Amino acid sequence: xxxxxxxxxxxxxxxxxxxxxxxxxxxxxxxxxxxxxxxxxxxxxxxxxxxxxxxxxxxx
Amino acid sequence: xxxxxxxxxxxxxxxxxxxxxxxxxxxxxxxxxxxxxxxxxxxxxxxxxxxxxxxxxxxxxxxxxxxxxxxxxxxxxxxxxxxxxxxxxxxxxxxxxxxxxxxxxxxxxxxxxxxxxxxxxxxxxxxxxxxxxxxxxxxxxxxxxxxxxxxxxxxxxxxxxxxxxxxxxxxxxxxxxxxxxxxxxxxxxxxxxxxxxxxxxxxxxxxxxxxxxxxxxxxxxxxxxxxxxxxxxxxxxxxxxxxxxxxxxxxxxxxxxxxxxxxxxxxxxxxxxxxxxxxxxxxxxxxxxxxxxxxxxxxxxxxxxxxxxxxxxxxxxxxxxxxxxxxxxxxxxxxxxxxxxxxxxxxxxxxxxxxxxxxxxxxxxxxxxxxxxxxxxxxxxxxxxxxxxxxxxxxxxxxxxxxxxxxxxxxxxxxxxxxxxxxxxxxxxxxxxxxxxxxxxxxxxxxxxxxxxxxxxxxxxxxxxxxxxxxxxxxxxxxxxxxxxxxxxxxxxxxxxxxxxxxxxxxxxxxxxxxxxxxxxxxxxxxxxxxxxxxxxxxxxxxxxxxxxxxxxxxxxxxxxxxxxxxxxxxxxxxxxxxxxxxxxxxxxxxxxxxxxxxxxxxxxxxxxxxxxxxxxxxxxxxxxxxxxxxxxxxxxxxxxxxxxxxxxxxxxxxxxxxxxxxxxxxxxxxxxxxxxxxxxxxxxxxxxxxxxxxxxxxxxxxxxxxxxxxxxxxxxxxxxxxxxxxxxxxxxxxxxxxxxxxxxxxxxxxxxxxxxxxxxxxxxxxxxxxxxxxxxxxxxxxxx
Numbered sequence: 087x088x089x090x091x092x093x094x095x096x097x098x099x100x101x102x103x104x105x106x107x108x109x110x111x112x113x114x115x116x117x118x119x120x121x122x123x124x125x126x127x128x129x130x131x132x133x134x135x136x137x138x139x140x141x142x143x144x145x146x
Numbered sequence: 147x148x149x150x151x152x153x154x155x156x157x158x159x160x161x162x163x164x165x166x167x168x169x170x171x172x173x174x175x176x177x178x179x180x181x182x183x184x185x186x187x188x189x190x191x192x193x194x195x196x197x198x199x200x201x202x203x204x205x206x207x208x209x210x211x212x213x214x215x216x217x218x219x220x221x222x223x224x225x226x227x228x229x230x231x232x233x234x235x236x237x238x239x240x241x242x243x244x245x246x247x248x249x250x251x252x253x254x255x256x257x258x259x260x261x262x263x264x265x266x267x268x269x270x271x272x273x274x275x276x277x278x279x280x281x282x283x284x285x286x287x288x289x290x291x292x293x294x295x296x297x298x299x300x301x302x303x304x305x306x307x308x309x310x311x312x313x314x315x316x317x318x319x320x321x322x323x324x325x326x327x328x329x330x331x332x333x334x335x336x337x338x339x340x341x342x343x344x345x346x347x348x349x350x351x352x353x354x355x356x357x358x359x360x361x362x363x364x365x366x367x368x369x370x371x372x373x374x375x376x377x378x379x380x381x382x383x384x385x386x387x388x389x390x391x392x393x394x395x396x397x398x399x400x401x402x403x404x405x406x407x408x409x410x411x412x413x414x415x416x417x418x419x420x421x422x423x424x425x426x427x428x429x430x431x432x433x434x435x436x437x438x439x440x441x442x443x444x445x446x447x448x449x450x451x452x453x454x455x456x457x458x459x460x461x462x463x464x465x466x467x468x469x470x471x472x473x474x475x476x477x478x479x480x481x482x483x484x485x486x487x488x489x490x491x492x493x494x495x496x497x498x499x500x501x502x503x504x505x506x507x508x509x510x511x512x513x514x515x516x517x518x519x520x521x522x523x524x525x526x527x528x529x530x531x532x533x534x535x536x537x538x539x540x541x542x543x544x545x546x547x548x549x550x551x552x553x554x555x556x557x558x559x560x561x562x563x564x565x566x567x568x569x570x571x572x573x574x575x576x577x578x579x580x581x582x583x584x585x586x587x588x589x590x591x592x593x594x595x596x597x598x599x600x601x602x603x604x605x606x607x608x609x610x611x612x613x614x615x616x617x618x619x620x621x622x623x624x625x626x627x628x629x630x631x632x633x634x635x636x637x638x639x640x641x642x643x644x645x646x647x648x649x650x651x652x653x654x655x656x657x658x659x660x661x662x663x664x665x666x667x668x669x670x671x672x673x674x675x676x677x678x679x680x681x682x683x684x685x686x687x688x689x690x691x692x693x694x695x696x697x698x699x700x701x702x703x704x705x706x707x708x709x710x711x712x713x714x715x716x717x718x719x720x721x722x723x724x725x726x727x728x729x730x731x732x733x734x735x736x737x738x739x740x741x742x743x744x745x746x747x748x749x750x751x752x753x754x755x756x757x758x759x760x761x762x763x764x765x766x767x768x769x770x771x772x773x774x775x776x777x778x779x780x781x782x783x784x785x786x787x788x789x790x791x792x793x794x795x796x797x798x799x800x801x802x803x804x805x806x807x808x809x810x811x812x813x814x815x816x817x818x819x820x821x822x823x824x825x826x827x828x829x830x831x832x833x834x835x836x837x838x839x840x841x842x843x844x845x846x847x848x849x850x851x852x853x854x855x856x857x858x859x860x861x862x863x864x865x866x867x868x869x870x871x872x873x874x875x876x877x878x879x880x881x882x883x884x885x886x887x888x889x890x891x892x893x894x895x896x897x898x899x900x901x902x903x904x905x906x907x908x909x910x911x912x913x914x915x916x917x918x919x920x921x922x923x924x925x926x927x928x929x930x931x
Contacts, residue, residue, distance in 0.1 A: 087340055091347070098324065098351075105320045112312055122263040125240045126247070 150174050153290075154195030173200045177289050181245070184252050189245045196241035200290040206473065207287075209447030209458040210280035219279065219295070227257070228274045232293035234286070237266045246291065253277055253285055268293075297441040297461055314363040315425050318418040321355045325414045328352050332407035333904045349401045352410040360394050364417045382560035382603050385567060389598025390417065396591045409595065412906040416600050419914045423607035427614075427627045436625045436852060440536050440826060443514070444479050448472070451523065461530060468526045472517045480526050481533040484509050487522030488707065490679070491515035496535060496825045497644050497778060501653055501736045501752045502681065504722065514826055519679060538803050538830045554631050555878055556606045560599070567597040574897050585899050592901040596892035601885035601913040606631075606878050609921040613874045616929050621857040622867050629853045632837045633871035635818050639767060640810065640831070642823040643777035643787075646841050648754035649858070655688045659740075659748010666742060667691045669713050670720065676701060677709050685738060685750055708738075716743055723749075759862040761790040766865040768792040772817065776801050776809060778827060806831040822864075826850050839864075870929055877924045881917050888913035 111117070148157045151167035152174035162169040164182075169175040177200055181187050189196065209215055222229040236242070243261045246268050250256045255277025260269045272282055283293055328348045331341045364387075371387035374380065390413065397408030450459045451469040461479055464470070469485070472478055478491070489505035496514040505511060511524060513533040530536055571593040578586035610627035617624050624630060641647055662670070671693050674686040701711040708721010719726045719741040726741040728749070737749045767773060774796045775787060781799040788797070801809065807830035813819050814836070821828070821835035824842065829850040832838030840852035841861060856864075892909050895901045 087343070090344060094347070094351070101320065101324060105316070108316060109313065112309060112316075117312075119262045119264060122243060122261050125243050125263070128240070129244055129247075 149195060151190065152178050152195065152197040153199050154197075155199075171199060173202075173290075176200070180252070180289060186245060186248060186251055189241050192241040192244055193239045196239050198236045198290040200288055201292055201475070206476065207280050207283050208449065209445075209460075210283055211278065212447065212458060212460070215446055215460065216279050223274070226273055226275060227271060228279065229269065229271050230279060230282070231267050231269045232283070232286070232295070233265075233267050234291050234293050235266060236291055237261065237263065237268075242291070245289070249285070252289075253281075256282065295446060297444045297446055311421070311425055311428070314365075315418070315421045318359050318363040318414060318421050321359045322411075322414040322418040325352050325355060325410050329407060329411040329903070329907070333907070345407070349407060352408070353398060353401050356394065356397070356410045356413055359414050359417050360390060363421060364390050367420070379557070380561040380564045381557045382563075382599060385560065385564050385597065385599050386420065386603060388594055389600075392591050392594040393598070396595070407903055409903055409906055411903070412595070412910050415907070415911055416598065419600060419911070420603060423604045423611075423918075427607035427611040436855065440514070440539060440829075443477065443826065444530075445477055448476075448479055464526055464529060466526055466529060470524050470526060471521060472524060473521045474517060474519065476517055478511055478513055478515045478517065478524065479533075480513050480530055481528040482511050482513075482524040482526050484511055485523040485525050488519050488704075489517060489522050490519035490681075492518050494645065494825070496827050499644050499754070501684075501754070503736075535803070535826060538807075538827075554606070554628055555875065556603065559882060560602075563599060563602070567593065570597070570893070570897075578899070588901075589897060589899050592896035592899070593893065595906065596896045596901060596909070597889060599885070599889075600910060601888055601917040602882060604914055605881035605885060605917050605921050608918050609874055609878045609881065609925055612922050612925045613870065613929070616925065617867065617870075620863070621860055622863075623855040625853045629837060630871050630874060632818075632853075633820070633868065634875040636771070636820040636837060636868070638772040638774065638813055638817040639820045639822065640774040640776050640813070640835070642806075642821075642825070642828050642831075643775055643783075644754060644779060645824040646822055646828075647756055647760050647775070649757050649843075653684055654753045654755040655685065656751050656753070657748060658751060659746075662740070662742075662747060664691060666747075668694050669696065669716065669718060670740065672696045673698065673701070673709055673711055673713070673718060673720070677703050679703075681736065681738060681752065682709070684752060688750075718742055756790070757858070757861050763862055763864055764791045764795060767868070768794065771868075772796075774798065774813075776806055776831070778802065778806075803827045803830055807834050810834045823850070823852075873928050874925060877921055877928070880924075881921050884920060885913060885917055888916075 148160070148168045149155065150157050150170035152169060155170040157168040157170045160168060162172065162175050164175070164178065167178070169178065174197060177197055178187075181189055210219075216228070217223065220228045220230045234246075237246070243263060246261050247259055249259045249270075253276075255273050255275075257271040257273060259271075261267075262269070270282055272279075277285075283295070286293055328351055331345065331348065367383050367387045367390060370381065370383035374384055393409050393413040393416070397410050397413065400406040400408045444461060447458045447460050448464065449471040450457050450464075451471055456471060464480055470480075470482070484505055484507045486507055489507075489509070489511065490502045491505060491511060492502040493499045493512075493515045496512070502518050503515075510527070512535060513528075513530075514535045528534075531540070571590050574593055575586050575590040578589050607627065610630050613630055614624050614627060617630075624633075667689055668691050671686060671689045671691055672695070674682045674689070675693055676698070677683075696713050699712045701709070703709045704721070704725065708719060708725040710717075710719045712718070720738055723729065723737070723739050726739040726746060728739045728741070728746045736752045738752070739749045740747045764773060773792070773794070775791070776798050778801050779799060781797075784797055784799070787795075791797075798809065806828060810819055810821060810831050811834055814834075819835045820837045820839065821831045822839045822841060823829075823832050824840060828840075832840060832850055832852045837854065838852040839854040839856050840850055841856050841858050843858045888909065892901075892913075895905050895909075
């Protein structure tokens, strides 16, 4: 049963890693604008092929 | 009817078209051509008619060539690169994002541009060797995205968003989750060999993890409680801080002396829920500003006329007796005297007056007006700080920050609450100490733990936070949660007249004189179409006939005077009385005289138009509130107002901005006052009042400092919003009752010495969650109808 020290240790290390990742993402400003990236990712190749007509969903 | 391919306005004129695409004006057509050339016409694929009509800017941004001003506006600059963030009010759809982020296709000098849609800002990085800041701004304006640059932008860095609360919630959530898992074995109290073996590890881990929760996440509660005690106010944070402290100390003692498992799960859960409530209550509208003063309206620089030509100077450098040039659509920044040119001054965002005022040379002009008819030359009489309007900001009300001293509901109830639990804890402690001192300590701490008003402290934040969100969705933007509580306490409502009860965009037009035939009206309308004057546009929109293309000769528009032309056989003149040769009547309002074939036919009179349903709004409010109309105008409309408004409405006229402020101050001695206003002249009154609502036709740009910003179209809904605020406070009171019931149940366990970690761990989250569900459901139901 000594394995419990390892499992608990690992679980806490994983949790702390996610915790640090979250704090970093807040610090870098990822949560300041949560809307624009969702629209931006829908823009793709319009500029390469200007003739191609592409309708994306309307987000007002 | 065909609509403009660029902006979606109706196209009455079919002459402007490119390949089956119609345009309403040359501006829109030009934008299309610019984008088409750079193969950016995908702009029109994301959304239909995404554009806005570009304004004619000419030399308006000449001041952006000043090195001093560039340095103030840019957030980074060196020899090759500059970074600037600009606010662009016209951003509204995905096409806007797309075009603004592809600006580098239009000009190679722009390296990147990043849109922040909720804030309506764009951050540009550009090579300053290839393109100047002025060129960037002019490029934006040419495609209909004119940035809004004001004096405010140059003064210091913007307030940084405080992220401490986010970190506090994160820490609490992280620890809460882990502690819940680790404390699970304790709940079953089984004497199992392995559980007994490892429980010291579990307890130790929980203790270590709880330390940051108490000393970092819950820090603000201790600070607030300390402040409360030093000001001799028993606020809600005192029992909370006491509860957290007792929970922590008792748990640490239990673990260190191997008495039990402690209450770390309840402790971290409590802090997590409390912070979540705080977080929920914080609803901010990034793109709205509730703290504006005149600086947000004024331009950064003006054009000064010196001996050797024109020069752009920063606003602060204006001195008395300077000669300034104010171009069309520019704002007059100081009190001054008109030297030359035709002044037609639009005071709409100072007074709310819809119709521009014509001025002759030698007349005094006040700061804050916008010139609408060509360029004028003025001589400065007062510097910026000394001007009539800006002086208002010297008043004491603007010096002190948020001293609106109405106690909030939770704090007023917590006084009795705190005293009650302290009494119960003392009495129980004395009673049990006769029986067993050990149990006495147990019971006293248990009372303080269970009485920790978690549910009580959560009901107001969740109810108010939710109602704030609902209000926001209905375009009624409230500054913070306290304002909703204040709104519920209001017993007097003061309305500004011009711009608040009247509309700033529409004016009522009436005709006096010999009736015009239909043909004559068509001729008039066709000529009005060729004039750019705001009065012409208003009258054009009013005339009920269709526009027709006519042969027009000798068209001449005299700025600030009127229009003369010959149509077929008929000579037509319209405009000011002196221009057409009519006798100026005794009316004070703005009139347009019409002369056909040397004969004065009559005149159109433009009056402020009252908003829809003003009298319904007043009669809906009259039974519950004392109503006052406060106006800066003369009492010419008293009779009309008395007719449409309820009988007991008080009407006060001839009020200067300072008078309005003092009027509110006097009322406040016995009343709780809501001020509803619009222009900068109401700014003092809005600040002084308990709650200030600013009504705005365009919420993105113009609104003075206030507590609530409201879309002008929603004026008729004002009584509903007032009712919702009152009902919300009632819901909070009901949820207080519910949380007291939980406290009573918990108190039974505490007083009998039966409070085990399991009971605490069930009771606390249960009460918090039911309260949250209760208030959220109730506020949603309330506003559903």
